[in-house]
Amino acid sequence: MNKVVIAGGGAAGMAAAIGAAQAGCQVVVYEKNEKLGKKIYITGKGRCNVTNSCDTEDLFSHMVSNGKFLYSAIYGFSNFDVMGLMGECGCPLKIERGNRVFPVSDKSSDVIAAMERRMKRLGVSVRYNEAVKEVVCQDGRCLGVVLEKGRKMVEAGAVIVATGGLSYPATGSTGDGYRFAEAAGHTVTELFPALVPFTCAEEDVKKLQGLSLKNVEVTVYDGKKVIWKEFGEMLFTHFGVSGPVILSASSFAAKIIKKRPLDLVIDLKPALTPEQLDARILRDFDEAKNKRFKNSLNRLFPAKLVPVMVARSGIDPEKKVNEVTAKERERLVEAAKSFHVTLTGLRGYNEAIITQGGVDVKEINPATMESKKAQGLYFAGEVLDLDGVTGGFNLQIAWSTGMLAGRSAGAHVRDRQIRMINE
Incomplete structure (x- = not known):
């Protein structure tokens, strides 16, 4: 099946959608809100600190949890790659004090619009007001998702969980991804409000x-x-x-x-x-x-x-x-x-910019973001036990892990199709 399903349409989910679509897959994003990137709208006081323009190697010194895990993700889609993508998609950027990168317009909506344009051009389908209720795994393989509406099963060659954490629950971050992870056999480390x-x-x-x-x-x-x-x-x-x-x-x-x-x-x-x-x-x-x-x-x-x-x-x-x-x-x-x-x-989480803790990265392949518990299941963004200090570093985690998860899921689906044809 040439379909990649993504649960969550925030920064990590949008990057994952682009990565998977560029690999030639049919991509469907299920977003529980009425629009994409709802949390991005309020980041940086509505201006969106897209990333940080420090040397890529310096990004790791600004990570709080499990920075070494991010090497493949960040070098595969660096802060400068993020800046390049934004420019290509019509969102010019500027650099401010502390190497913080913002859209020239000072409008976070322009960052989201840029990602949406690229997704649309690549044929990504977005289903708004549709939440994933369950990720279906069987015999060590991810088969798809069940939607809340009508409990409909959607089969997929790969599933990417990019549901965020617990911070700013009004934006839809209600911990769904932790539940999906635990149901698939994953460990979720202790959770804390952070950048709070x-x-x-x-x-x-x-x-x-x-x-x-x-x-x-x-x-x-x-x-x-x-x-x-x-x-x-x-x-x-x-x-x-x-x-x-x-x-x-x-x-x-x-x-x-x-x-x-x-x-x-x-x-x-x-x-x-x-x-x-x-x-x-x-x-x-x-x-x-x-x-x-x-x-x-x-x-x-x-x-x-x-x-x-x-x-x-x-x-x-x-x-x-x-x-x-x-x-x-x-x-x-x-x-x-x-x-x-x-x-x-x-x-509390109502005022926390991010969640500290999450899916234990020891159970995730850092080279692909694929679960070590279920083939074809991937995780990206805040749902993982990864976080950094202020200054654009947490969004960089989302962009990098999302893009790696998308590319890897796309390659997984493509390779599986080739094997099935050859068999």
């Missing part, structure tokens, strides 16, 4: 809701052990902390924070040594000799942060700045260079 904000204990942090800080350095400690350190941008919220460097930290903290709180230390002035910061404070104090301490920090910190810094320094807010002692300034410097936040947990 943290909750915190301190009430003064919650008072900073809406304050965004750029060019800060954050370090997350588990006791004395550093589990994440990065320079960049973060955001205070009504429940804790968020923003790019914080979201990436969550991927390294997810398993640990279920057991115990973690310590976040923010260096508000990473460009200055403690001595340089003290000198800067002295200059500011010299220009505001008669001001009270609580009114003297507006040039050093954002207005919303000033009352918190005053309180954390332990200096009398009513004290004149020319009366502040060197020991007191030392406490202010310490508060600025080591702003402590107790991280108590992670927000």
Whole structure:
């Protein structure tokens, strides 16, 4: 049978459809939503961080889970291949800070439209509002799928599961792929929300809701052990902390924070040594000799942060700045260079960009994305136990594993047909 069935029409599913169709197969995508790429629409705040333009070899250092598993997938369809495909399909791209790649239009819909155009040109059939209920495997071989509507069996030469994870369930990511995998005999590793904000204990942090800080350095400690350190941008919220460097930290903290709180230390002035910061404070104090301490920090910190810094320094807010002692300034410097936040947990899947954990990659052939449990069954994208930090790396996982799964499934179907003819 010259048919490849794909469950899921997100990034991995669309890439898989293109890969399988280019191999000459009849391809049908079953998408439970009314449109393709529903999660892509909301990524990058609606702009879609397509990939990252770093050297291809550097992609692996930005992977959190099972990066080595991705060698065949990424070198078979690299970040530059993704960028080339987008350009060919009429979606010009641009590169921003941190090598992040976005469509020139800043519209995620243009990325989806580009993929749809290529799929249509290749004759891919998309069945909207149709969910796969079951993947049918028998005697170590995948035979097809059963659809939710009418419980109709659709036979296929190969099936690709690209159903996503559990993050943003409103987009259709409800964990179907994990159920399919387990039914086929696969192990699903423990699942966590990842690239997700943290909750915190301190009430003064919650008072900073809406304050965004750029060019800060954050370090997350588990006791004395550093589990994440990065320079960049973060955001205070009504429940804790968020923003790019914080979201990436969550991927390294997810398993640990279920057991115990973690310590976040923010260096508000990473460009200055403690001595340089003290000198800067002295200059500011010299220009505001008669001001009270609580009114003297507006040039050093954002207005919303000033009352918190005053309180954390332990200096009398009513004290004149020319009366502040060197020991007191030392406490202010310490508060600025080591702003402590107790991280108590992670927000849920509704706010998580990705799911950490998934189908155990030990049971998947990394050269093809085919199941080692059932011939003709393939997995791609977030359903697998693969994830990276922010910056376009998770979409690259989806594009690369999807394309490899599609090409491999296409080759599997083609080779099987040749064998049947020869027999």
